[in-house]
Amino acid sequence: MKQELTITVSGQFGSGKSRLTFLLKEFLRKEGFEVNFEGNTDHPTEAEFDRTMVRNIVNTVDNIKETRVITLKEEQLPRVLPVDKAIKYIQESYCDEHIGYPYMLLGDVAEVLRITTGKGVAVSELAIYGKE
Numbered sequence: 001m002k003q004e005l006t007i008t009v010s011g012q013f014g015s016g017k018s019r020l021t022f023l024l025k026e027f028l029r030k031e032g033f034e035v036n037f038e039g040n041t042d043h044p045t046e047a048e049f050d051r052t053m054v055r056n057i058v059n060t061v062d063n064i065k066e067t068r069v070i071t072l073k074e075e076q077l078p079r080v081l082p083v084d085k086a087i088k089y090i091q092e093s094y095c096d097e098h099i100g101y102p103y104m105l106l107g108d109v110a111e112v113l114r115i116t117t118g119k120g121v122a123v124s125e126l127a128i129y130g131k132e
Contacts, residue, residue, distance in 0.1 A: 016064035022053035086116045
């Protein structure tokens, strides 16, 4: 199964977001990428979106070039790990190998697990992963 990558185009009303999204969608498909279109209030379906975007596309794109500066920004979402890998990571990162005591309380471990996996883990569930 392929991993998902979401590209978001943001800007003020009338800034050219839809036209740039259309150009990006067309370019990526032409290059062989599998691209899903998520509709919105202005363009609920891809067919409606495409019909609207092709109208006067050359003049609109030229206007965007002349009046806008585009900023590209990469943002990484929080890493999401499966619970068993997150527990192993926490054990390796926060347990003192010499005496076997964790640096963190179980409540802290549960919170780190919630953040890294997106799932809540009861403190009682963590007891089965304790070090001997």
